Amino acid sequence: MTFPKIGVVGGGQLARMMAPAAEALGVGFHVLSEAEGSPAAQVSSQVTVGDYHDYEALLAFARTVDVLTFDHEHVPTEHLEALQAAGVSVQPQPQALVHAQDKLVMRAKMDELGLPNPAWAPVSSTAELAAFGERAGFPLILKTPRGGYDGHGVRVIDSAAEAADWFAEAPGPLLAEEKVDFARELAVMVGRSPSGQTAVWPVVETYQRDGICKEAIAPAPGLPAELAERIAGDVLTVAGALGVTGVMAMELFETPQGYVVNELAMRPHNTGHWTQDGSVTSQFEQHLRAVLDLPLGDPTAKAPFTAMGNVLGAEHEDLYRAYLHVLAHDPQAKVHMYGKSVRPGRKLGHVNVSGADPVEVRARARHAADYIAGTDPDPHPRHGRSDGPARAAGASAAESSARAESTAQTGAGA
């Protein structure tokens, strides 16, 4: 028995961040990248450039690896089924993945499993949308069942007539949903292997802007223990019922009654990036362990709180100088860059910060991310820290120079 090879379809940052996990686990790591020089292609020794819409390209790539998995959910279901029929180990399997690809399929499944959905309906015309709106009220949310991500394919609709353009273009029914009056957004991630082993990370609070995840903190501060238990139990129900393999994220709205399900993703997810530095097992390592049917790792958090801030592209095209400043300003910040060029709104990297105070770690992660992006001009914010980072056990005064520099810079901005 030799160490297996994994093949990832898609060369984005999620595939990129799987590479270190493959390195440590000692498994082979191949990427089917849509282009040369993609984030994952930059860090992988085995890269094939090819189009994931092309079945023959997928099959040829799959023949070079032991297990096929994904950086995104856009591979056509019929290709995945054909690969499976050809004997390829597709993980997650298309029968599971369709619940993350098609929001109508997902909503129906949640109902079947008794999980809390918002009011929803498939709608094929403005008349059907108007009828749904009479029941659920306006404004409501209209979604394309497939192809949406990061706010794409989602609209807030004040009247049925507004959606006429989408109905004119849509190949099938759209998904109409009640606009949920939520207290905050949460997410929970689970890893599950083909053998059925599972592991759930703590529930995360997330912060969106323009439909894009901007920040997350784990565990969700102040989440009632009973709700956390219920959510963890429910995500295990979903993972088992759908036959999930790999990691799955379930995005939620917290409501006065508990929560409702928002969306599913069947791959490492932005709301799980904190696990790279804040959990015994990162979501990227767990995804590889799970799709390879290796025993799963411990999802326990390593710090009281870990916050994640996304670096979202803005006007500044040169991030390097601000990046240097952030490394100097907060020597505990874990900066993860994706090797991308800057475009407005594009996810370019993220920053994780761990610590005991949820307000402080969020502020530090957000500042670091926004300063790199160029959207927070303050080089020396105060985050309400009463003291600098704790010193290492057995450390000398002299060895604190990395931290001393940080403290000095913080002080300079006071």
Added chain:
Amino acid sequence: MTFPKIGVVGGGQLARMMAPAAEALGVGFHVLSEAEGSPAAQVSSQVTVGDYHDYEALLAFARTVDVLTFDHEHVPTEHLEALQAAGVSVQPQPQALVHAQDKLVMRAKMDELGLPNPAWAPVSSTAELAAFGERAGFPLILKTPRGGYDGHGVRVIDSAAEAADWFAEAPGPLLAEEKVDFARELAVMVGRSPSGQTAVWPVVETYQRDGICKEAIAPAPGLPAELAERIAGDVLTVAGALGVTGVMAMELFETPQGYVVNELAMRPHNTGHWTQDGSVTSQFEQHLRAVLDLPLGDPTAKAPFTAMGNVLGAEHEDLYRAYLHVLAHDPQAKVHMYGKSVRPGRKLGHVNVSGADPVEVRARARHAADYIAGTDPDPHPRHGRSDGPARAAGASAAESSARAESTAQTGAGA
């Protein structure tokens, strides 16, 4: 300003483990590998196969990167000086690196800096060795000044006559050292940038077998605080005086008087592997930050103790089945495999385990490493744990299945 590219000479496991740090930092990572398929070549998108003894190969490689650094200390000093003269940024600089390449140069420098050396002398003949032996006593240690590693180039000598073969072959003087009567072996690592910023990790206790590092634990259990402070101060003295850039390991013998210096290494070091999972900043990330003159990261430990056990090749050539067992048996174990074929005594990987009890984490790391290597046949040892791993904050009973499996297996072996 764009993100820089680093070039590493040598394709071994140290270069391999720099790759994840380069991925996160967003810096380019190129490897000059002595062969195709080396541990680092397996995980890098930019690999040149070439001989580090060949100056032209080194220069051509250096022209493709911004900074040149090393996986090992075997590049001839004259090549490094020539590269420097040609305008290449060589980090660490050859003037510093020579202290890790030549043990006679190192001993003289330690004396000059007032650091605690054992009795030592350069010896060019059995007569000179006999004279040193009269002063220092037999048995004593004889070392080749250059080219030694992992016990190679080191002999215990009971009489001067025994060393006649080495003198016949040696191109210059050998290094004779007093055989130190030590309580235990320690090591300390520091990162230092060209700007002079420094960061010291906690002092580590190490365990050698046949001259090869077998285990390490950080911080060294029971080390008196004054001695830890003195060692941290001394390694900063050395790093500054030598102009070290990158990370440096100082291996020590703890003695009744404090300690004496054993050896220096100017690169990531086996005794620092614990930092990958046990420190805010790993030695690999710090090495890249330091040689690129980026601000350094925080070296604080993230757990009370982190132990590292090396997977040393033995008879078993198929590690995969035992590796699967270890992943299942201890879901908190962080396994790092190097992608190497098995040879007796070869370093094939290592395992890090963090926790509150130094005896327990050492036992778990050692068992995991030895079980993978095939040298510990017990699949279900008891490590004196009174309880299983702590549960995650906010976790449900159901989500403990990864750990439950481990507990069940431990129980089965009781």
